[in-house]
Structures are given as C-alpha cells and as structure tokens.
Amino acid sequence: MKVLKFGGSSVSNAGNCKRVQEIIKRDYANCKQVVVVSAFGGVTDELERCINLASQRNKEYEIALLKLRERHDQVTNELNVPDEIKTKVSKKFDELEELLQGVYLLEEISEKIKNAVMGTGEVLSSLIFSAYLIESGMKAKCFDSRKYIKTQNGKGVFLNSKETNENLKSIKEEDFQVAVFPGFIASGKKGELTLLGRGGSDYTASILAAALNAKQLEIWTDVSGMYTADPRLVSQAIPIEQMSFQEAMELSHFGAKVMYPPSLTPVLQNKINVRIKNTFAPDDNGTLITTNPKSERSIVRGLSSVNHVNLFTLSGSGMVGISGFAARLFACLANQKINVSLITQSSSEHSMSVGIHEDDKDLAIEAVRSEFEMEIGMNLVNEPLVEENLSIIAVVGEDMGYTPGIAGKLFGILGKNGLNIRATAQGGNELNITFMVRTTDVKKALNVIHEKFFISTHKKINLYIAGVGNVGKKLLEFIDHQYNYLIEEKGLQLVVRAVTNSRKMYFADDENMLQDWQQKLEHESETANLQEFVKRMDQANLRNSVFIDITASEQVSKVYQQVLNSTVSIVACNKIAASSDFENYLRIKAAARKHNVEFMFESNVGAGLPVISTINSLINTGDQVVGIQAVVSGSLNFIMNEFNNGKSFVEAVKMAMEQGFTEPDPKIDLSGMDVLRKLLILSREAGYALEEKDVEHEPMIPLSCLNGETAEDLIRDLEENNDYFEAWRTVMAEKNIRYRYIASFKDGKANVSLQEVKPDHPFYDVHGKDNVISLNTKWYKDQPMIIKGAGAGAEVTASGIFGDIISITSN
Numbered sequence: 001m002k003v004l005k006f007g008g009s010s011v012s013n014a015g016n017c018k019r020v021q022e023i024i025k026r027d028y029a030n031c032k033q034v035v036v037v038s039a040f041g042g043v044t045d046e047l048e049r050c051i052n053l054a055s056q057r058n059k060e061y062e063i064a065l066l067k068l069r070e071r072h073d074q075v076t077n078e079l080n081v082p083d084e085i086k087t088k089v090s091k092k093f094d095e096l097e098e099l100l101q102g103v104y105l106l107e108e109i110s111e112k113i114k115n116a117v118m119g120t121g122e123v124l125s126s127l128i129f130s131a132y133l134i135e136s137g138m139k140a141k142c143f144d145s146r147k148y149i150k151t152q153n154g155k156g157v158f159l160n161s162k163e164t165n166e167n168l169k170s171i172k173e174e175d176f177q178v179a180v181f182p183g184f185i186a187s188g189k190k191g192e193l194t195l196l197g198r199g200g201s202d203y204t205a206s207i208l209a210a211a212l213n214a215k216q217l218e219i220w221t222d223v224s225g226m227y228t229a230d231p232r233l234v235s236q237a238i239p240i241e242q243m244s245f246q247e248a249m250e251l252s253h254f255g256a257k258v259m260y261p262p263s264l265t266p267v268l269q270n271k272i273n274v275r276i277k278n279t280f281a282p283d284d285n286g287t288l289i290t291t292n293p294k295s296e297r298s299i300v301r302g303l304s305s306v307n308h309v310n311l312f313t314l315s316g317s318g319m320v321g322i323s324g325f326a327a328r329l330f331a332c333l334a335n336q337k338i339n340v341s342l343i344t345q346s347s348s349e350h351s352m353s354v355g356i357h358e359d360d361k362d363l364a365i366e367a368v369r370s371e372f373e374m375e376i377g378m379n380l381v382n383e384p385l386v387e388e389n390l391s392i393i394a395v396v397g398e399d400m401g402y403t404p405g406i407a408g409k410l411f412g413i414l415g416k417n418g419l420n421i422r423a424t425a426q427g428g429n430e431l432n433i434t435f436m437v438r439t440t441d442v443k444k445a446l447n448v449i450h451e452k453f454f455i456s457t458h459k460k461i462n463l464y465i466a467g468v469g470n471v472g473k474k475l476l477e478f479i480d481h482q483y484n485y486l487i488e489e490k491g492l493q494l495v496v497r498a499v500t501n502s503r504k505m506y507f508a509d510d511e512n513m514l515q516d517w518q519q520k521l522e523h524e525s526e527t528a529n530l531q532e533f534v535k536r537m538d539q540a541n542l543r544n545s546v547f548i549d550i551t552a553s554e555q556v557s558k559v560y561q562q563v564l565n566s567t568v569s570i571v572a573c574n575k576i577a578a579s580s581d582f583e584n585y586l587r588i589k590a591a592a593r594k595h596n597v598e599f600m601f602e603s604n605v606g607a608g609l610p611v612i613s614t615i616n617s618l619i620n621t622g623d624q625v626v627g628i629q630a631v632v633s634g635s636l637n638f639i640m641n642e643f644n645n646g647k648s649f650v651e652a653v654k655m656a657m658e659q660g661f662t663e664p665d666p667k668i669d670l671s672g673m674d675v676l677r678k679l680l681i682l683s684r685e686a687g688y689a690l691e692e693k694d695v696e697h698e699p700m701i702p703l704s705c706l707n708g709e710t711a712e713d714l715i716r717d718l719e720e721n722n723d724y725f726e727a728w729r730t731v732m733a734e735k736n737i738r739y740r741y742i743a744s745f746k747d748g749k750a751n752v753s754l755q756e757v758k759p760d761h762p763f764y765d766v767h768g769k770d771n772v773i774s775l776n777t778k779w780y781k782d783q784p785m786i787i788k789g790a791g792a793g794a795e796v797t798a799s800g801i802f803g804d805i806i807s808i809t810s811n
C-alpha cells in the first residue's frame with residue numbers, strides 16, 4: 001500500500017483532477033492506494049475570507065461564497081459526477097450559508113464554527129474526486145478523516161495517536177483499490193471537526209502512511225521535488241535527488257515551501273520514505289526523503305531563505321557573567337508566542353541577538369522592556385536594538401558535519417561579493433549554517449553560494465556597458481561570437497544587462513540583450529542618465545557584475561568610486577581615471593581592494609598588448625622598472641608611417657581617424673596628451689608617483705592647429721599648415737632620420753615629444769599602427785624587455801577589454 005497526497009494546485013480544477021486520476025491509474029493494478037486530497041486550490045483561503053467578512057458584517061461574503069459554489073458546480077459538471085454527488089455538494093454549500101449567516105448576525109466567530117467552515121474545502125474535494133474515480137471505473141471509496149483521525153482537547157495539532165492508529169487499523173480490511181481521504185480535517189473528543197494546522201493535508205497523509213505502514217508516502221505538488229535553492233531566485237537550481245528527513249526539515253523550516261516540516265514526524269518515526277513528485281511532470285524523479293540518503297556530489301544539500309526578519313539585540317554590561325539573562329529573554333518572548341529563528345551571543349556575554357519575525361517587533365520590544373525594566377533603569381541593560389529588513393539564509397547538508405573548510409568557503413565567497421553578514425549561527429550537529437543578510441542581498445547571496453557549492457553548468461557574468469562606439473561595438477560583437485564557446489569550454493555566460501551611450505540607455509532587467517542590443521538601444525531605450533545607470537546597477541545587486549567603460553568621458557570616469565562601492569568590478573579602456581591626479585588613482589585602487597573587486601585597464605596602453613600585466617608581474621616578482629621608452633600612440637605612429645610613404649600629413653590624419661585609431665577627439669592624440677596619459681599610467685604601475693605636471697610635454701603639432709573646437713577645425717588648420725609638415729620631409733631626407741612621438745621615463749624624469757630616430761634605432765621601423773614598449777629593469781638591464789604589436793584599432797582594443805573581463809571572472 002502507498003499513500004499519495006495531492007495539494008490544492010494538483011486538484012485546482014477538473015483538468016487537474018483528470019491528471020491526478022491518470023497518476024493513480026499508473027499503479028492501480030499493482031497496489032492499493034490511499035489518496036489524500038487538499039481543498040481545490042485557493043478554496044481554504046477563500047473560506048477564511050468569507051468567515052472574516054461575515055464576522056465584520058460585510059455582505060461581500062455572500063458573493064465570495066456564491067463564486068465558490070459556482071466553481072464547485074463547474075468541476076462537478078466537467079467531471080460528470082452523478083447527480084447524487086451534486087446534491088450533496090449543494091447541501092454542503094447550504095450548510096456553509098447557514099453557518100456564515102450565523103456568524104454575520106452574531107458578529108462573532110467561535111473556534112468550532114471557524115473549523116467547520118474552513119474544513120469544508122477538503123470535505124468537498126474528497127467527495128467530488130472520489131465520485132469521479134468511481135465514475136472512471138475505479139474501485140474507489142471516500143473515507144471521512146474525522147472518523148479516524150482524532151485530536152486531543154479539540155486542538156488539531158495535538159494528535160491522539162493511540163486512538164487514531166486504532167481507528168485506522170480497520171482500513172486495511174476494507175474493500176477498495178483507491179481510498180480517498182480529505183486532508184487537513186480530524187475530530188476532537190466530542191466528534192467536533194478539528195483542523196490539523198498549517199500543512200495539514202501533508203500531516204493527514206503522513207499519519208495515514210505511518211498507521212497503515214505504507215511502503216512510501218508520495219507528496220504530489222506543482223514542482224519536481226525540493227530544489228537546491230528556490231528556482232525563482234536561483235535559475236541554476238536543480239531538484240535534489242535524495243535527502244534525509246533532518247535536511248528536509250531544515251530546508252522546509254527556512255523557506256522551501258514544498259511541505260510543512262512537523263507533518264513528517266509520523267513517517268520519520270516509522271522510517272517510511274517520502275517522495276516529492278510533480279503532478280504536472282509525473283515522469284520527473286522528484287526528491288526522495290529517506291533515512292539514509294546517498295551523498296550528492298555537493299557537500300551542501302540545499303539552500304533556503306526566509307524574509308521579513310528582524311535582528312533583536314539585548315546588550316549591556318550588566319549581562320556579563322550573570323546567569324539567567326538568556327532564560328529570562330527567551331521566556332518573555334515565548335510568553336508572547338514570539339518565535340525565535342536564530343540565536344547568537346557574543347563571547348563576552350555582553351550581548352545576545354535573536355532573529356524574530358518583523359510582525360513581532362513591537363510586541364518583543366514591549367515584552368523585553370517590561371522584563372528588564374529594572375536593569376534598563378539602572379543602565380545595566382541597554383534599550384533593545386532592532387535591525388529591520390533582514391533575511392535568514394540556511395545552508396543545509398548532513399555531510400557538512402565534521403568537514404573542515406565549509407564555513408570558510410561560504411563566508412569567503414560572500415565576502416568576495418561584498419555581502420555583509422549581520423549574524424550567524426551553526427547547529428551543534430553542523431547540519432546547517434544559518435546567517436542573516438540584508439533582504440536586498442538575498443538573491444545575490446543565494447546565487448553566489450549556489451555557484452560555489454553546486455555543480456553549476458556555468459557562471460553568469462553580468463555586464464554593464466558605457467560606450468558603444470567604435471570599440472564598444474566591436475567588443476559586443478566579440479562577446480556574441482564567443483558566447484557559446486565560453487559557456488561550453490569555460491563555463492562562463494556573459495550576460496549584457498545594460499548599455500548606455502551619451503544619449504540613450506537600455507536596461508534589460510532579466511534578459512540578455514547581447515544579440516539585439518542595437519535595436520533595444522535605438523528603439524526601446526530611455527534618455528541616458530549616468531547616475532541612474534549606476535543606481536540601477538547597484539539596485540540590481542547581481543553577483544559577478546562588471547562595469548565596462550568604453551567611453552572617453554571624464555564624467556564616466558568620475559563614477560568609478562560609486563561603482564566600486566557597489567561591489568561591481570570595472571574594466572576601462574578610458575584612460576582618464578588611471579591618469580587623473582595620483583591621489584585619485586590611488587583612491588580608486590584602494591576602493592577596489594576594499595570591496596574585493598577589480599579595477600582593470602590593460603587596454604589603456606598598447607590596446608590589446610600585455611603591457612600593464614607585464615609590468616605588474618615584473619614588480620610582483622621583485623623586479624624594478626628603471627626606464628621606459630615607448631611608442632605608445634598607434635594613431636601618431638600610423639600617421640608618421642603614412643606621411644613617410646608620401647601622404648600629406650592631413651591625409652594621413654584623416655585616414656587614422658577613419659580607421660578608428662584616434663581618440664574620439666583627435667586633438668588628444670595630436671597634442672601628445674594621449675601619450676602623456678599612457679606614460680603616467682605606465683610609470684605609476686611601475687611604482688612611481690608621477691603627476692601630469694611632472695611630465696615634460698611637447699605637442700606633436702603646432703599649438704595653432706589645436707585651438708579649434710571640432711575635427712573639421714583641426715583638418716582645416718592642418719591643411720593651412722601643410723608647409724610646416726612638408727618641411728619635415730626635407731629634414732628627414734637630409735638627416736636620414738624618421739620622426740617618432742616617443743614617451744620616455746628615466747631617473748625620475750618623464751618626457752613625451754617628437755624625436756628624430758636613426759636607422760639603427762629600434763623605433764626606426766615600427767610599422768603601421770604598431771606600438772613598441774621597451775622596459776629597462778633590474779633584471780632586464782643589458783637588453784630591455786620589448787613588447788611590440790598593433791597598439792590601436794577597435795579589434796585589438798576590444799580584445800584587451802575582453803581579456804580583462806575574462807581575467808576578472810577567473811579571479
């Protein structure tokens with residue numbers, strides 16, 4: 001014999017009742033089945049609403065009741081049950097009408113009437129469903145749970161096990177193949193209807209399974225078992241194959257609402273396996289709850305959480321070393337029926353904190369004030385302190401017991417993601433680690449822990465992109481191209497959450513806008529607002545978030561601090577922040593360290609070339625950079641090469657602009673400012689506290705060409721000064737030299753200027769838009785270390801940014 005319980009969602013309408021019949025049919029010939037049904041979905045809540053309305057003399061209860069009657073009539077019609085049953089159903093509603101009218105007149109609800117009203121949902125569903133099974137040809141019989149399940153003192157939650165078990169013995173002798181019992185209801189000493197409390201139908205099923213010594217209890221619901229975490233919060237959550245009763249109780253207690261833990265006690269005591277199954281996917285395995293579950297691959301079995309928690313703290317010097325405070329605190333809370341969900345005490349005994357439901361806050365304050373009135377008056381105990389908007393997360397798993405490192409791993413990963421833990425507790429049996437976080441952090445915390453402890457198919461990286469011009473577009477193209485590869489080979493899913501340019505922004509709340517970002521930004525966006533962009537990113541509070549600055553905007557560089565404070569990493573190809581005043585550069589780096597996130601800007605120098613990472617790695621290994629000589633402007637180098645090949649200077653500049661080698665404002669390149677910024681960044685990364693004013697700086701072109709506002713002004717000015725540039729050609733030929741715009745740093749002196757190089761100089765042949773960075777270090781003394789390659793252009797720059805994103809995600 002097995003016992004099956006179908007919850008309200010499983011029998012919410014005629015269609016679902018038919019599904020349930022199909023499920024019962026599967027084992028119909030093999031074994032006797034005892035089926036416990038809840039009221040049709042939502043009916044109990046509606047009945048409760050009716051009785052409350054009636055007690056408030058609100059006639060709306062009549063409409064609500066009529067709707068319930070119509071709903072039941074519709075089901076009986078659709079299931080085609082005999083008229084005799086329809087009449088019984090109708091009579092039940094007549095009785096309900098009378099009861100509610102009495103409540104309406106008396107404006108009072110007695111416990112007895114409330115139970116009678118609220119329990120009617122199950123009486124009706126069992127009557128209708130059993131009739132339907134009989135009509136469909138099954139040997140089914142409806143039993144009245146009230147006759148068998150007995151409670152003590154009229155209180156549903158206190159089962160009279162002896163009498164119940166005695167009563168149920170006779171069931172085994174009955175002639176049926178399917179026995180249908182209404183869940184939730186029982187009867188007291190005098191035969192009055194009593195209710196089995198929250199999760200009552202599970203309890204009914206568990207009582208029946210234990211008394212009838214069933215081989216298994218199946219709880220049929222609308223999910224495929226208990227999940228590693230709430231799938232609405234953690235999209236990668238998966239059903240747990242097996243778990244112990246203790247684990248199921250812990251998980252259910254802290255939010256996994258698949259069943260109500262105390263209801264399992266009868267089956268637990270009788271070692272009867274429980275399987276959670278999905279009525280809407282009956283072939284799914286579901287979850288087996290058993291005394292000896294097999295170990296899963298993760299040491300943690302599951303995660304759960306509850307919101308609406310307050311942290312209630314009692315503290316004071318008068319508590320230290322004095323016994324009895326804890327007893328008094330718990331007693332005064334218990335007297336007010338305040339449930340305590342987490343307890344922690346400081347080792348100095350100076351404070352004691354408990355988690356309570358937010359609705360109990362005022363009651364708790366009042367109770368504690370009154371209990372400790374004298375001590376508070378004498379300043380031995382402080383006024384109780386309440387912290388609101390908190391949630392409890394429980395990490396559950398029997399295998400965690402006596403396995404070192406779990407807590408370290410857990411709290412480590414939370415810290416790395418900027419999640420602050422307000423209080424924590426661990427049971428002596430190490431079955432769970434429970435802690436409190438801000439409610440706004442729950443989703444992030446669950447995902448972070450899930451990714452760490454369970455085999456995730458992939459890790460999600462959430463990208464927020466500012467700047468989708470020449471380089472930004474290319475980056476998005478690359479990410480799109482590599483999307484499947486990264487998921488399959490590296491387990492990384494890059495999700496573009498939002499993009500902005502200077503005019504528009506678009507937030508893709510839950511989707512990945514990678515493929516259609518252009519369409520979204522163009523047609524479905526809102527006006528750009530950088531502050532709002534950062535605020536929304538902060539509010540989304542997603543783990544593994546990266547803000548990518550692909551603008552050349554000072555305004556954008558100014559929000560870095562804010563971004564890092566939100567524990568979001570930054571990847572920037574914008575050079576303004578790293579070359580701003582030294583103090584700001586240090587402040588940004590410190591903020592990244594403080595919040596355990598990254599600030600990466602490899603593409604600031606040499607685009608995709610590994611320049612900054614090389615300097616960092618030299619320094620980390622004890623080397624010292626003593627000199628830098630570099631051609632770090634791809635555009636200027638390109639211009640000079642084209643000029644050497646016979647193009648006019650202005651033509652060469654136009655080509656560099658068209659090919660995307662220059663800055664959005666090409667004067668930044670031609671003035672030498674871009675190179676100056678790069679030299680500042682390189683020398684700072686090498687450990688020198690250089691400021692802009694410390695760099696000797698000669699613009700590449702006459703100042704008169706740099707006064708204009710726009711690119712057109714610049715082109716016009718360059719054309720007007722064509723003779724000036726043509727004169728270079730003559731000098732170059734006469735002296736057999738080339739001009740290169742060179743950044744150098746030596747003995748604390750930094751310089752950026754146009755210089756003559758002879759054919760034997762390593763910078764004489766630097767092709768196209770290449771960069772070359774020559775580093776003299778303690779170890780590379782005789783021959784410098786040289787890094788060379790394309791140093792400008794959308795592709796190489798995007799690849800540098802992409803590299804930073806990947807390296808952040810693997811950190």
Ligand SMILES: NC(=O)C1=CN([C@@H]2O[C@H](COP(=O)(O)OP(=O)(O)OC[C@H]3O[C@@H](n4cnc5c(N)ncnc54)[C@H](OP(=O)(O)O)[C@@H]3O)[C@@H](O)[C@H]2O)C=CC1
Binds near residue numbers: 468502
């Ligand atoms: N090109 C290269 O070879 C290299 C470039 N870089 C750096 O890459 C960055 C981008 O260059 P590139 O793509 O060529 O420039 P583009 O001008 O093509 O693109 C700049 C983007 O930034 C946006 N933007 C400007 N101001 C803001 C703002 N306040 N808020 C949001 N978005 C803004 C622009 O929006 P809108 O279109 O609305 O103006 C545009 O989408 C620069 O910092 C450059 O130094 C670094 C290494 C090499």
Ligand SMILES: N[C@@H](CC=O)C(=O)O
Binds near residue numbers: 605607634663793
């Ligand atoms: N404009 C820059 C682009 C890369 O930083 C350059 O010319 O090098």
